[in-house]
Amino acid sequence: MSETTSAAQPRPAGHRLRSARRAFLVGLLVAGGLLMMVPFLWMIMTSLKARSEVFSIPPTLFPSTPQWHNYPDMWNALPFGTFFFNSVKLAVLNTVGQLISCSMAAYAFAALRFRFREPLFGLLLVTLIIPFQVVLVPNFILYRLLPHPTSASGNWIGTQEPLWVGAFLGGAFGTFLLRQFFLTIPRELADAARVDGANPWQIYLRIYLPLAKPALATLAIFTFMWSWNDLIDPIIYLRDLPTLTLTAGLSLFQGQYVGRWPLLMAGALVSVIPMIVLFILAQRHFVRGIAMTGIKG
Amino acid sequence: MTVGRPAVRRRGGGPLGGEGRWALLFLAPTLIGLAVLSAGPILATLAISLTSWDLLTPPKLVGLDNFTALLSDDRFMKALRNTFFFTIVSVPLGLAIAYGLALALNQRIRGISFIRTAYFLPVVTSTIAIALVWQWIYNADSGLLNQALEVVGVSPQKWLSNPTLAMPSIIAMSIWQGLGINVIIFLAALQGIPQELIDAANVDGAGPWARSRSVILPLLTPAIFFTGVLSLIGSFQVFDQIFVLVKPRPTDATITLVYFIYENGFKFFKMGYASAASWILFLIVAAFTAIYFWSQKRWVHYQ
Known part of the structure; x- marks a missing residue:
């Protein structure tokens, strides 16, 4: 298209062409960025409209009078406060579980020497590739066999336990991510501590964990996000209103409020806002986590 | 060691x-x-x-019956076809768009980080919330898309209930949602390309298109390989979108493998049947991943 522009021969004509192309590109990017935001914008605007207004012809972007009451209406239509609390609780439990169990495994793979280390790590990586849906049925059957003191079924089905206990039993993604980071920690640090009489557990707690804070933050954010957004597990395991998460609650809400777009959009927005805030606050960790697993892999 | x-x-x-x-x-x-x-x-x-099991009565051994039944199950075949279609369209298209975007976003412009954030927001939001908005955008009566098309004189479409349009509509939404993650990986890889290489290409007089193809693209193949794996595996797991956007019954136009497993296992409680379908999903993903890893020798250039 513009073979005349080349940095080697900075001619005025080339400059002008290049900055024109640049302006065009920026325009395109901004337009694309806006296009990416349209669904969010539409969500916000619809959530503030009256029910009659959403079908008005010609369509309006802004509500004529913002219907703020849509939010309390939505919030009270189903126990959304409870759903919100459940989502937070499960996300925190999952995050804690993954941080503990993955960092322990990652330390073993990165810093300890033992037989079968490579094949074990290989097996773990294979499970990274297996879609978890493949094991939905055996996991369901397992949780159905486990006794539960307070559940109506007598087993774990219908309780929140299946949604977080597994997080304490390791995970391929987190272990891989943290191992990659642990490998960058100089061995001399651990060696020096060992000379001073520290055992592997102390080395893990006092040297590896404190130095790996950025990677731990990345794993924490990803786990929180996955737990928060998970839909299939809550709809399989949860039965009663007081146990539902926001995603499962929204799905129920969708079935009960068909066509009531302002309320549905208000519900969707409420479920989305915590993740957007988290992302904006921790953008750095997101980006680094993705780049770290992707590039050094 | x-x-x-x-x-x-x-x-x-x-x-x-x-x-x-x-x-x-x-x-x-x-x-x-x-x-x-x-x-x-x-x-x-x-x-x-290998069993027939409804969880209420003890499992009965039935050999390969579930697998033969699957092969003559119309719904399963449709689920297979839809999942393949989703993968074959959404993976390459998603990668190509993300590649172009990353090239464009990889420059020093004021406010660029704001634009990048815009592209990444859908990645962190739950599919159910996103699918709810898109259901509204795709709404046949007065959804945003039909209203926008009306302005340019295109007649309204039933985006989600028309069997030929339903799957492409879901693919469009999924690409929109997943774009950001690929863009970020590509951007990270682009920032790892030594400036001297790009400068050398400039001295050779390569234009932006030639430069991208002969200098940047080969260096980015490891990142493309990696995003490809992620997208490939993700595309075989499509469920949330289908669950929220369309109830696949009765049209079958949008049923996917994971939805099929969910439905048989947790709505009909046919554990053996759902497991057989799961095992086929596992084999397909394993085969695709193996072929993909094997292919990397031919096109991925590690430095």
């Missing part, structure tokens, strides 16, 4: 040798998880797939 640290090795012992006892301690949660939640259950799925 590492050269001698005899003092440590002598102290060790246990079934794993070396620092085996410590390793066992650190790996205990992971080993339990592998045995009961991930690797072990893969084998359990195979065993269950």
Whole structure:
């Protein structure tokens, strides 16, 4: 298209062409960025409209009078406060579980020497590739066999336990991510501590964990996000209103409020806002986590 | 692997040798998880797939009946076809768009980080919330898309209930949602390209298009390979979108493999049948991933 522009021969004509192309590109990017935001914008605007207004012809972007009451209406239509609390609780439990169990495994793979280390790590990586849906049925059957003191079924089905206990039993993604980071920690640090009489557990707690804070933050954010957004597990395991998460609650809400777009959009927005805030606050960790697993892999 | 640290090795012992006892301690949660939640259950799925089991009565051994039944099950074949269609369209298209975007976003412009954030927001939002908005955008009566098309004189479409349009509509939404993650990986890879290489290409007089193809693209192949794996695996797991956007019954136009597994396992409680379908999903993903990894010799250039 513009073979005349080349940095080697900075001619005025080339400059002008290049900055024109640049302006065009920026325009395109901004337009694309806006296009990416349209669904969010539409969500916000619809959530503030009256029910009659959403079908008005010609369509309006802004509500004529913002219907703020849509939010309390939505919030009270189903126990959304409870759903919100459940989502937070499960996300925190999952995050804690993954941080503990993955960092322990990652330390073993990165810093300890033992037989079968490579094949074990290989097996773990294979499970990274297996879609978890493949094991939905055996996991369901397992949780159905486990006794539960307070559940109506007598087993774990219908309780929140299946949604977080597994997080304490390791995970391929987190272990891989943290191992990659642990490998960058100089061995001399651990060696020096060992000379001073520290055992592997102390080395893990006092040297590896404190130095790996950025990677731990990345794993924490990803786990929180996955737990928060998970839909299939809550709809399989949860039965009663007081146990539902926001995603499962929204799905129920969708079935009960068909066509009531302002309320549905208000519900969707409420479920989305915590993740957007988290992302904006921790953008750095997101980006680094993705780049770290992707590039050094 | 590492050269001698005899003092440590002598102290060790246990079934794993070396620092085996410590390793066992650190790996205990992971080993339990592998045995009961991930690797072990893969084998359990195979065993269950050979039975007929509704959870209420004891499982009956039926051999390969579930598999033969699947092959003559119209709904399963449609699920297979839809999943393949989704993969074959959404993976390459998603990668190509992300590649172009990353090239465009990889420059010093004021406010560029704001634009990048815009592209990434859909990645962090739940699919159910996103699918709810898109259901509204795709709404046949007065959804945003039909209203926008009306302005340019295109007649309104039933985006989600028309069998030929439903799957492409879902693909469009999914690409929109997943774009950001690929863009970020590509951007990270682009920032790792030494400036001298790009400068050298400039001296050769390469224009932006030639430069991208002959200098940048080969250097980005590891990142493309990696995003390809992620997208490939993700595309075989499509469920949330289908669950929220369209109820696949009765049209079948949008049923996917995972939806099929969900429906048979957790709505009809046909555990054996769902397991057989799961095992087929596993084989397909394994085969695709193996072929993909094998292919990397031919097109991925590691430095």
